[in-house]
Amino acid sequence: MIRFNNDYNRGAHPAVLEALNAANTQNYGGYGLDERCAAAAKSIQMHLNCPGAAVHFLVGGTQVNFTVIAAALRPWQSVIAADTGHIHVHETGAVEHIGHKIQALPHTDGKISAAQIKAEAELYRTSGIKEHITHPKMVYLSYPTEFGTLYSKEELTAISAVCKEYGMYLFIDGARLAYGLGSPKADITLADLAALTDAFYIGGTKCGALFGEALVLTNPALQEDFRSSIKQNGGMLAKGWLLGLQFEALFKDGLYFELGKKATAYALEFKAAFEKRGIPAYIESFTNQQFVILTAEQQAALAKDFTFEFEADLGGGKAAVRFCTAWSTSREEADKLLAAIERI
């Protein structure tokens, strides 16, 4: 059984594991105050063109999301997100648990637009009853989105401009950032993200690390006392260097970017193969997640040798399903699925 159901079903890239093994006989300072985290942060900062950026390493994505939001917002402030946004539908109400409302906007292919955001911000600005509603103070996007789609640089620039106009923070969830940046459709870099956002995170868990996410805070207003927020929200690893050394390994010689590129390339081969067979896309994605519509027979045929994820029942036996490649996908695994697609 070959797993294409998600991108977090295997350990870590060998380079990450090697770094971990090599560090095991060393002593380090606790709670992220160590030379490995410092080195990893430096490696990342070299891509940002943003000397004042702060880099923090946290264990997982949900934690990054609510920790950033908890630190950034005052109690009556809310977050604008797509109604498909991870914080809205897949994090067990963690954002609300720490006290903030999410203002969910209808998505288009997993995305929201500058115009939608502006309308929401304008609604608040012109409201005569501001004290009865929440103040949208942050915009949360995912890059790539939960459907594998990408914002263009033009779209992000427009959203960033709206955020600046209305004094809102822009925060980008990059759980699968490697696969986004590795797409032929991507027209942004880490430096663009640093320039356009107030905060974003570089996903490790799904992109080659055992676990861990690198949070970049470019806006100084979000940096103050941020370690207190990490600790309070349970995200401060005692052996912080375990996070640092993983990102050090991933950012050495562009490995992170290479892994993303490779996995997305396999996914696009799947996409082409499905298209060739006339199997329709559920959502048009150019990253490592491919959503296609399969008949019951096609599902049964592929389920013999591959795992994939159910997304939505479309009636008549048809379903939208997801095939995920990952940093760990091999040429051989990809070829097996390609062959199977041809046969169904």
Next chain:
Amino acid sequence: MIRFNNDYNRGAHPAVLEALNAANTQNYGGYGLDERCAAAAKSIQMHLNCPGAAVHFLVGGTQVNFTVIAAALRPWQSVIAADTGHIHVHETGAVEHIGHKIQALPHTDGKISAAQIKAEAELYRTSGIKEHITHPKMVYLSYPTEFGTLYSKEELTAISAVCKEYGMYLFIDGARLAYGLGSPKADITLADLAALTDAFYIGGTKCGALFGEALVLTNPALQEDFRSSIKQNGGMLAKGWLLGLQFEALFKDGLYFELGKKATAYALEFKAAFEKRGIPAYIESFTNQQFVILTAEQQAALAKDFTFEFEADLGGGKAAVRFCTAWSTSREEADKLLAAIERI
């Protein structure tokens, strides 16, 4: 200027004020443990046909809402509500502030249906990733709704059945309950509400009291330590008898019901007058709030002598506006508006 903009722009019904004056020379026990609260609770319980119901008096509606929700739900549990629900759009994120997500469903004339609720509950029940989503454990309705519309007994019975089937609490916000029960379209009683819900509140602030709401907890599971929740959430008035005596006065000789009936009757006269003039309803309401669509000229003409509330810009100068009657509306005030409607 005659105010029809809302139903909380005047003090209290004379009977309420009289009771307040009469009590001013008396001593009472603190924090709601007094004979006036006891008597008021008893008066209300006589209408409930529910011997085990507990009655608590709180200062305002927002507070009742989040206090009930805080006491009822565990952290990962959420509340289903219409996307027009007061807790979702007009309480500054108070429910999220105390930690819970609101799952907003699209409304129809301010209402949601048993089918919608069942679908949401079923989604959770059959979910394979329950720990990643919130657990809908309560349904919040308003009676009448924010648009003045009413659930029929049949609708409420169906919703109540779904709630029981899925182990969800049903909580009804009765901020304007008097006006709902006083409608010719209403086919429920307080006893029906007690039988069909786990909790509901009888609005005082908008229905003849200076301030105050009477919360009825019919489900014993919600009753335990509820006074601790009231105090913790700032809703425990030191001089609790001030709340009790108001509800005593309102429930003496059916005054509460009479006030609601009278105000709604005036509103229905407005409704008929607007219809007669061909002025369309924005939402078809049979309670004290009437939403109509006025041209710019009509708005200007009525604004000379009356206040009313802007609801929505419909383009081309047209707007949906709200006219509210209240317990304090007089025959004379109503007649003036009726005459004005005829003239525009």
Next chain:
Amino acid sequence: MIRFNNDYNRGAHPAVLEALNAANTQNYGGYGLDERCAAAAKSIQMHLNCPGAAVHFLVGGTQVNFTVIAAALRPWQSVIAADTGHIHVHETGAVEHIGHKIQALPHTDGKISAAQIKAEAELYRTSGIKEHITHPKMVYLSYPTEFGTLYSKEELTAISAVCKEYGMYLFIDGARLAYGLGSPKADITLADLAALTDAFYIGGTKCGALFGEALVLTNPALQEDFRSSIKQNGGMLAKGWLLGLQFEALFKDGLYFELGKKATAYALEFKAAFEKRGIPAYIESFTNQQFVILTAEQQAALAKDFTFEFEADLGGGKAAVRFCTAWSTSREEADKLLAAIERI
């Protein structure tokens, strides 16, 4: 039975009730945006010598406390208070409920000192593990304290200086402010409070109003969006003018100060009478609360005609008990207790 058990067992001063009755036929704007609140705020501001101060009216003390704290602090910041502080021991964990730790310091007669506060702030300032501990960002005092004692101007000035030195807010709970200012031992004014604190509230509930507290925010940093915090925390009364008109009445011709002075004077007569009989004070108080140590016989004798509050069991039948005067205490009631003290 004459009640000296607390200072909130009667309605309101006749002047307050009169104002309430007079306003009952008027219309007002909702949610505190009305001319009565504006007038009351102006009356209060005339005493403050602080043109930039904002005045808000809330329903009760617990609510004022947690609303101010919620608005002022970021999640990892905490409040320093006496271990006898009302927020620490009598508000059902409301401050923790909205997310903040209280750092309780040992009290002396209900008070804490500038030196204690400085030590706590210095501990944080010099800590090498700031992210593992909370940041004391506010000092909460009560004036008078829960034991009826008073901070001198010198003490408050020293505390205020420490707060400024360490960037902490100073917030004073004035639930019984009238009785403090009315004490012959008081050496401060409202203007002093405005000059020395960032926020304080002028208690109405216990000092002549039916209910309501007037919050003064002198620090502009606390003023921004404060109405959102009030609404979110359930403290925004729909008929806000009910609060405004009460404070208007209390601040007309110095009534508030006069009521405090009178009640405290009666209490000091009790104090003298107890002393004369050799009945020891439990705490030396010069305001409306008197704590004395009574034998079982003395308790029984006084309990025949008077209510008073149990404070602490001191063994051997002895107990510390509290006698409270209030704005409503009459010469006749006071005389009866004085006579009874002489007889026991």
Next chain:
Amino acid sequence: MIRFNNDYNRGAHPAVLEALNAANTQNYGGYGLDERCAAAAKSIQMHLNCPGAAVHFLVGGTQVNFTVIAAALRPWQSVIAADTGHIHVHETGAVEHIGHKIQALPHTDGKISAAQIKAEAELYRTSGIKEHITHPKMVYLSYPTEFGTLYSKEELTAISAVCKEYGMYLFIDGARLAYGLGSPKADITLADLAALTDAFYIGGTKCGALFGEALVLTNPALQEDFRSSIKQNGGMLAKGWLLGLQFEALFKDGLYFELGKKATAYALEFKAAFEKRGIPAYIESFTNQQFVILTAEQQAALAKDFTFEFEADLGGGKAAVRFCTAWSTSREEADKLLAAIERI
């Protein structure tokens, strides 16, 4: 420089690392639903003599603590802890952040007694104003304590009995459990902990794992929907098997117990060496943390080759300092410190 400053300055025991390496080529199910977590839970359960116990794996201790508390308590309920308890002084107010008060009791050598706890519970039970105070519903202990001291089985049995009597949960923080169980003074087993508590956790981070804690929930009331609480609080690792396999390795052939025993044995050698030199203990500990009082000269002498942690300034240059052994401490490292102690 040899580090005795803490017990989390090195990676993992070789057996743990080996297991991690071996698993790196395998695929697993996500979020803790995998065979490695199942196997690890089974290994732990074999020690518990408690068939109904649930075992969950979380990343770190702070997170375990607030996740358990969030799931167990209703909003007005509080946790009793020693005033030296980790949740009270070293977790950045995380418990208050999720809404609960900690009732801190004065410690004796880091411990609190059944009598103290009973007094606190009795205070609530007999209170006439329950709604104004928090309800102590959980007792939090650390085993060993933050000072390395141990509760005897007799003490724990007495505390457990008080908890049962008053309907309180007993929760034990076992961040350093291996070192406690490995002490010659320990008279309890994991099965005793399971029998006496409602929940406890077996520390991994400080006891041989890279990171991770194994939470044991023996009380079924705490088990329901617990995975929702983990996810909501950010404690659910996507690659949960990384936690499972570490505990599998630690519980194979009693490794966990052996590591604790060895580290504590070294610490007791230090203890004896200090005593022999007349260097007084700050706290008498029989586990891996040794707190001693050193003069300025002694500190300087030892600081040349060893790191140790400052605990408290005792005046006159003297300080209480902590020496920690760990699973990673070698015979050679221990001997070097022993030799150094002899020389100072």
